[in-house]
Amino acid sequence: MSEQAVEKKLKQLDLEENKAEEVKEAGAVANPKEGDADGEKKKKKKKEVKGISTFYPEKIYPEGEWQDYTGSEENLKRSTDEEKRYNDLKENNKWNDFRKAAEIHRRVRKYARKHIQPGMTMIEVCETIENAVRTFCETKQSLKAGMGFPCGVSLNNCAAHYTPNGGDKTVLDYNDVMKCDFGVHVNGCIVDCAFTHTFNPRYDPFLEAVKEATNAGISACGIDVRLTDIGEAVEEVMESHEVELDGITHAVKCIRNLNGHNILPYRIHGGISIPIVKNGDNTKLEEGQTIAIETFGSTGKGYVDYTGGEVSHYMKNANPPPRAAIRLSRAKHLLRTIDRNFGTIPFCRRYLDRLGEDKYLLALRQLVKVGLVTEHPPLFDAKGSYSAQFEHTILLHSTRKEVVSRGDDY
Known part of the structure; x- marks a missing residue:
């Protein structure tokens, strides 16, 4: 899908939302008859979608979900520590860049869910998302703002690192389980956030299991928390679930060799891996870090490797x-x-x-x-299995943690 087509659809979506608001305010709006002068006057002028600043002209972007730290007595006092609060405010420009990237991510994934349908090629799926990101970012300077990494749309037993190369004819199917993993950056501040998109409701319990495990990892993370403890929290929730598909009951397993990570400016993987199983790593998270809690569940063996397919x-x-x-x-x-x-x-x-x-x-x-x-390269679990993924970016402020990519969808 071209950038012009994406922009046209964004305008159409915006117009539909405006019409919905008119109906809500007026109670009921009759469709004007063709040629009716009064009806023509009631029509609302189309609002141009020029980018994210259209919605935030003051360029102050919404905060994410705040969560208090738990654990040590020092952590419990952080939220009321005025000195720490003051020091955190000095980083407001950086936090605002993350929040801008997160707001773009929320709007793009809402747009994607509305427009991605079975029968689209995977190239069309990716370009729908990527061109929407570029439209919202309002710049052609890709190092200033834009995609934080390529849009991953790994299907079924492919858990990660698949995006179509040019000429790829793969078509999205009603029964596919698609991991939609894309990043948005503003001035190098990358928001890494992913969800799993399905059309067939039979996968809903599977997706819910992985989503719950992701939230368990988010709740567990914080300053001075050991990495292995985060992995243990994820594993405990993930592997408490079973799902039935085609009359067969599957234990949901963590994909143990896929991990979350920290994020550095212009670097999606900053060198720290955050496990999704208990692994004995006693490294502790630190104040000021940006981390991605990223969990993968599988109905297969719970382990991925490269078994073929083009590198993208x-x-x-x-x-x-x-x-x-x-x-x-x-x-x-x-x-x-x-x-x-x-x-x-x-x-x-x-x-x-x-x-x-x-x-x-x-x-x-x-x-x-x-x-x-x-x-x-693309990474696969056992043939015939399914994998699902959810992910959020968390800012470890000096006072509280901010799940900056949280939305009303997940």
Whole structure:
């Protein structure tokens, strides 16, 4: 779906919401007859959708869900500590960037749920989401604001890292379980948030199990909390569930080799992995960190690996080898394109196509080979199984934690 088509649909959606408000206020509104002058006067003028600032002209964006810290006596006192509150306010510009990215994410996922339907190609699904993000961000400077990483739409037993490459003919089916994982960044502040989208209601108990496990991980996280304790909280809730599909009862398992993570400026994975099973890691979370609580449930073996399929996700290495030798001039050109448009933000092959790059696969492989770029192939659980995912971004303020990506949907 083109950017023009996305913008047209956004305008249409906005108009429908306006009409709904008119009905609510007036009690009932009769449809005016064709050519009726009074009816024409009652028609409301279409409101242009120009981006997120249309809704927030003062550029102050809504806060997420606040939760108090628990645990130690010091943590219990944090919410009333005036010095900590003052120090936190000094970071307001950064928090506002996260909140802007989160508000864009909420609006885009609402739009996506309304418009994504079975029969669409996976490329159309991704472009529906990605072009909506670009429309709301109001800039063509991708390093200023835009996609925090490619839109992942992994299906069924593919748990992560699938987005279609150009020419992919895969079509979304009514019975598919699609993990919709996309990020939005503003000035490098990345909001990483995911949900699982299905059309067949038979999967609802499965999705609810994973959602509950995600919320358990969010409740457990906080300053000075050990990583293994977060994993234990997720595992306990996730694996208390069973689901029945096609007359077979499946135990819901955590996918133990997929994790949450911390987030750094322009880096979606900051080096800390947050487990979703108890793993004995006694590393503690710290004040000021941004983390993603990301949980995956499976009806399969609860373990993923790369079993085939084209690689689509790539990312420039934030800590590249000091003397990486690039032989191909085409590879040098491609690296400049990556630096200029993505930096260390993940990208996919469709994004290179969109920039007009062509015949770049050999050059891309060389950048991977010398360690300047890392590739992230699609990851699969057992054939015939299903996986589901939910994820939120949490800001560990000095006083309380803010689930910045929380919405009224999940």
